[in-house]
Amino acid sequence: KRIVVLISGNGSNLQAILDRSLEQNIHGQVVAVISNRPDAYGLTRAEQREVDTQVLDHTEFETREAYDYQLKNLIDSYHPDLVVLAGFMRILSDPLVMHYHGRMLNIHPSLLPKYKGLNTHSRAIEAGDTEHGASVHFVTPELDDGPVVIQSKVPVFKDDTELELAARVQEQERNIYPLVIEWFCRGRLTMENNKAYLDGNEI
């Protein structure tokens, strides 16, 4: 299966995906990494693995629609079976999301449906939550709202800083995201009528 990964920053999830595909046969290959930011460190990670990189800088576009149209063309030029959002910090317009219906995944740093949007770690701390985590989900037009495939929980300790908690969550992200991607590439994971299925069973 052909995988295109979208990033905006560090790319630790991208790294985990690349590592897993090197270590074992995930039945998929990252064919391109696309960033909306020219300085994203994830681009370097991709280059180190000789994966094609592309920058599509959103600051050079007047509207979201114009950007997303180009983004769609760029992604489609790689003929992906799966599009993976890995820290891609942009809201995607509906036509783009619908174009990849059932073949676009995202990882979100909270136990969805809690804390959609930004600053999830500080919001969990401020709320006094004792557990927090990350969710992998199919992407649907509503932000951070598509069917959840898997979640990983971590404890929140009393004097956690945002950074400490983020690091604990991200360690889990690096485990679950490559796993879910492998499920998809093996044809085990699907989405129908806004529900996720693993081996034909609703999740």
Ligand code: GRF
């Ligand atoms: C992750 O915490 C992910 O959940 C969120 O953005 C962060 C990306 O980190 N969507 P990285 O770029 O993969 O290191």
